[in-house]
Amino acid sequence: MTIPLKTFLQTAEPSPADVDHFLAGNRFPVVEGRKVTFIYRGEADAVNLRCWVAGFAAAQPFQRLAGTDLWSVSIDLAPGSRIEYKFEVIAGGQSQLIVDPLNPVLADDPFGANSVCQAEGYERPIWTEERDDVRQGSWEQVAVDSGAFGERRNLQVYLPARFRRSRSYPLLIVHDGSDYLRYAQLGVVLDNLTHDLEIPPLIVALSDSPDRLTEYSGDRRHAQFICNEVLGVMNDRYPLIDDSRSRCLMGASFGAVASLHAAWLNPGLFDRLLLQSGSFAFSDIGRHQRGPAFDPVVAFINRFRESPGHPSKKVFLSCGLYESLIFENRSMVLTLQQQSIEVLLEEARDAHNWENWRDRLRSGLTWLFPGPAWMVYE
């Protein structure tokens, strides 16, 4: 029988067997409406909840349940939220960040994995999961001899199911492509949305950078690489629609900056942009506080805000409400709209992470590239 959290926490000095029974009968963290309770079991001097949410104290201290090795902390979390977290366990003067041993839900990212807390109302979208009835696209490797970078770079190219050379396709170029594939299930999402006719079949070029903090921060070499070299190779090899409205640049975080920068330097080339949690930091007053990696980004965004020009005709933005970048992304909406650019900003109760970006892909892709579902009446 499951022991409710409230009942258990009111138990005076529960035995180890009581603790075992409680842990076996519940899912963690325990979500009760807006109240979320995290539980850690183990010997420690202190335990903190660490989550990367702007405006929320970085470390939330756990309280030890008297007479046990059980620790708990409760927070208030709005419905539909999704946050990533770790436990900071301090023992013997040593501090260690670990995933929640009681929570099997993890989110991978390039730095490892975080535990995931899904508040009431959050559900992983079904279109992000592999389906047996959906035909998969195919993959090719394409080399680009880059004069801009003085070396060969490789692209992964996605061809939609039922690809035919006799047809022409829109082109999507994705920054941090391998991470989008691995951590945001981009391949599965493309397969599903294409199958459901929510987007047209797309050809997708996935690009990676060996030094993204430099190359994605407003680097002219990168813009040349994307707009001349990648686009040139893709045009040579694949049947693409020769129309700027059928070309899209996409990226998250610095990848969004790189997309905007490349389009800004080459107006009329990419009339679709999909920018997720863009690191659009600027400094109207004084110096920015985001560290030296942001210096070139701030320099570019400041220039962009002074003369935005017409980098694109249609721009989808998404950003988590729990990111410090939400202000900069909201500011971007007005800047773009003043240039008569069609803009859609989707905000989510999430933070700066790949699953947030994954969950927004359907809105972004279907808005920029509406599929034939609108025309299909079966």
Add this chain to the structure above:
Amino acid sequence: MTRRIILGPQRPVTNLGGAAADLPDAPVAVVSAAWKEAEGYIEDLAELLPQKLVDLGLNRRAEAAFAADQRLREAHQERQDRLKDLQRLYRLRMRQLMIAARQVTRDGGASDLIDQARHEAVAQIQQLDRQHVAQARRIHDQFHEELRGLESAALAEQIHEVETLLESCPSLLLTGGNVAVLANRLRLFNDAPWLQGRPVLAWSAGAMALSDNIVLFNDHTPQGRREPEVLMAGAGVLPDLVFFPGASRRLKLNNRRQMDLLASRFAPARCVTLDSGSRLAFDGASLVAASGAMLIERGGELRPLEIS
């Protein structure tokens, strides 16, 4: 009188087989162009209908004609590009008019002024819809005028073969699927003569293609509601009706204000839902039997469609 039978989506309820009993016991010509790449895969239909089925292969024939005649292909592509541009421009204007019509209805103030403003707002949408249909028709007509000049032997051969097949098929079956592809292919192959005077069984997209105007709709796109838009004129063999296949899935039927605007916009045509299991039978253009279909009334209420 010519019998026309209209059905809703064939899933989850499949009522095609029963409806086919109303067709003559003779080969049935099938237009499955709306299935695009899957055109011609009619084995499942053959299990449901007792009649012999002959797929007309309009997509395949069109592609063959385009491959054989470059000028035809280019002229067709140019027409498609113009139609796409037209649809986009129409959509831009229509969306603003729809916003205005809704805001007027929600606004406070003297009721007589609101009624008048609303009436005029709807009239503006109707006018734009009419203009759009007329402009699309002109583009189609220009294309067919161009076709006559091209004297495409490749297309003429395909049309002749279709007409030959039709000689042995007294009735026609139009499937659901992509309504734009279906309507375009029907038009390319001179559908008007062979739809007139021939019994037709059609479901979903096939039904839409038979009405005066083809109206696209979906209140549940990933971005939420998208305003219904007129695509182009249909074949017009079932006049004064607008069909909404899968309406309970695609429309917010409980939103009375929205349904009122829909019904008002397309009046005097009647807005009819076609959910799975629905069945309508017409003799000529007269409704003679109805089950499962609902009429969306001005005021936003729904009531079963009945024979008048």
